[in-house]
Amino acid sequence: MTEIRVLTDDAQYRAHSTLFRRAMHWGPPTDDQWKVTQPSYEPGRVLAAFDGDLMVGSTQTFGGTMVVPGGAVVPHSAVSRVGVRADYTRRGVLSGLMREQLSTLPDPVATLRASEGRIYGRFGYGLAGRVRFLRVDARKAVIPGSPVGRVRMVDSDTAEKVLPELHTAFGLGRPGQISRWHGWWVRAFDRKGDFENLVTVVHSGPDGDDGYVSYKVTEDKEFNHHMEVEDFACANADAWRDLWIYLTRLDLVDTISVDAALDDPVNWLFEDPRVVVTKDVFDQIWLRLVDVPRMLAARTYGPGSVVIEVHDKLLPANDGRYRVSSDGVERVDAPADITIPVDLLGAVYLGDTKFSHLAAARRIEGSRFDEADAVFASPVAPLCSTFF
Ligand SMILES: CC(C)(COP(=O)(O)OP(=O)(O)OC[C@H]1O[C@@H](n2cnc3c(N)ncnc32)[C@H](O)[C@@H]1OP(=O)(O)O)[C@@H](O)C(=O)NCCC(=O)NCCS
Structure with missing residues (x-):
């Protein structure tokens, strides 16, 4: 029988980090790695399971905010470092x-x-957002026209100062985007190993700085140069286009890899849209509605009205029927159109998944699925460009 405790001190945090890393088949943190990992341990948010004095399981959260459809921002927990000692699993x-x-x-x-698709549904997490891994053939990528603003390269000290401010100002433009915590930036600015060669450029337009991109370029044995875009955010279409012009006109770059939302229109920038290839579409955001009434009320809705009956085995306060429409959300006794478990409500919440698709897959029951799709539709696909 294990006991769950909230960890409070540095030695325990490092043991927690070691446990998680070993569960992922990585070695324990070196002193250098620990220096940049330690700041992400926030008091009160770190849990461990113990068998007597032996730590056997780990998880923690990072506090912040998340954007929901319609643009409202809600308090959010980023759950991370989930691991169980290999000799204590199952x-x-x-x-x-x-x-x-x-x-x-x-x-x-x-x-x-x-890490695996079968773990978290049972705890009420649904697959709520996917990401496209794109590769751009930089040698053939031609964007007609000239930039309208100015792109400047910044040194790492400047990047450290301005990027958190710029990300807060315009990095949260899509549902699913989350704010970044201090410890996240500490790791992002650890310019060692893979990230030694990280370059940051900032775009400015008529109203000042309005976009940035961080990237690194590596060379393979055949002297091909591959760029990986690590971070890309902008406030408007001019900044976005100018930064792509900058990236695709860089000398000695053959390919560019970047993560993008499903509806990112990047291929329309180029004379030949085939220079952009989707290498993979992967699940990204697994979302748990912890407070269903509050979260339903937080987002906006399309035309129509639907009554959904929610079932939540772990948090039964969420159980109930909700009428959802563009006028708002209310708890009702009326018969339900659709019965849905909380993990699948999480899956439709950001607009990535449709009720009608879940119904076709026999995952939910009821009627009026097309109407529910229209109510929960989001004009913008979700994305979370903050890895944790
Ligand atoms: C994934 C992991 C945390 C699961 O821990 P665990 O203590 O074995 O999980 P539990 O015993 O509580 O399992 C709960 C249920 O989930 C299932 N489950 C757990 N891990 C699973 C997996 N990887 N694939 C499929 N099912 C899994 C169990 O079979 C069990 O099902 P049941 O309730 O029907 O019996 C652990 O195996 C681990 O540390 N794996 C390596 C690191 C990792 O992948 N971490 C997650 C990072 S996101």
Whole structure:
């Protein structure tokens, strides 16, 4: 029988980090790695499972905010560092950690990235957002016209100062985007190993700085140069286009890899839209509605009205029927159009998945699925460009 405890001191945090890393088949943190990992340990947000004095399971959250359809911003927990010692798996350690975490989360919504697709549905997380991995053939990429603003390269000290401000100002433009915490930036600015060669450029338009991109270029044995875009945010279409012009006109770059939302129109920039290839579409945002009434009320809706009956085994306060329409959300006794478990409500919440698709797959029951699709539709696809 394991006991769940909130960790409080640095030695325990480092043991927690070691446990998680070992679960992922990585070695324990070196002193240098720990220096940039330690700041992401926030008091009160770090849980561990113990068998006696032995730490056997780990998880933690990072606090911040998330954007929902319609643009409202809600408090958000980013769940991370989930691991169980290999000699303690499949004995309910993760289940105990998840139950404790959910019952004590201070925020109405939580998201995570899943190492495997079958783990988190049982805890009420649904697959709410996917990402496209794009590759651009930079040698053939021609964007007609000239830039309208100015792109300047900044040194790492300047990047460290301005990027958090710029990300807060315009990095949250899509549903699913989350604010970044201090410890996240500490790791992002650790210009060692893979990131030694990271370059940042900032775009400015008539109203000042309005876009940035961080990238690194590596050379393979055949002298081909590959760029990976690590971070890309902009406030408007001019900044976005100018930054792509900059990236595709750089000398000695053969290919550019970038993560993008499903509806990112980047291929329309180029004379030949085939220079952009989708290498993969992968699940990204797993979303848990912790406080269903609050989260339903937080987003906007399309035309129509639908009554959904929500079932939540772990947080039964969420159980109930809700009428959802563009006029708002209310709890009702009226018969439900659709019955849905909380993980699948999480899956439709950001607009990535449709009720009609879940119904076709026999995952939900009811009627009026097309109407529900129209109510929950989001004009913008979700994305979370903050890895955690
Ligand atoms: C994934 C992991 C945390 C699960 O921990 P655990 O303590 O074994 O999980 P539990 O015993 O509480 O399992 C709960 C349920 O989930 C299922 N489950 C757990 N991990 C699973 C996996 N990887 N694939 C499929 N099912 C899984 C269990 O079979 C169990 O199902 P049941 O309730 O029907 O019996 C652990 O195996 C681990 O640390 N893996 C390596 C690191 C990792 O992938 N971490 C997640 C990062 S996002």
